[in-house]
Amino acid sequence: MKHINVHYNYDIPECNWIIKQGAKVIGCGNHPITGNTFIVFQVTDFYKSLCETYRAKHKE
Numbered sequence: 001m002k003h004i005n006v007h008y009n010y011d012i013p014e015c016n017w018i019i020k021q022g023a024k025v026i027g028c029g030n031h032p033i034t035g036n037t038f039i040v041f042q043v044t045d046f047y048k049s050l051c052e053t054y055r056a057k058h059k060e
Contacts, residue, residue: 005043015039023047024050 006026009015019025024042031038041047 007041008038010038018050019020021050
């Protein structure tokens with residue numbers, strides 16, 4: 001069985017933007033202690049480039 005890299009992203013505005021760009025979502029959930037919502041993405045080169053693009057555009 002092939003191992004799939006995953007990333008748990010807690011930044012919901014970033015997640016929304018990445019999803020709209022076409023990244024592969026695997027699932028979602030809530031952190032058991034903090035209760036924060038997260039989205040689980042499959043890590044691909046496309047996902048990594050979207051993260052870099054988003055952070056460059058929304059840099060503070």
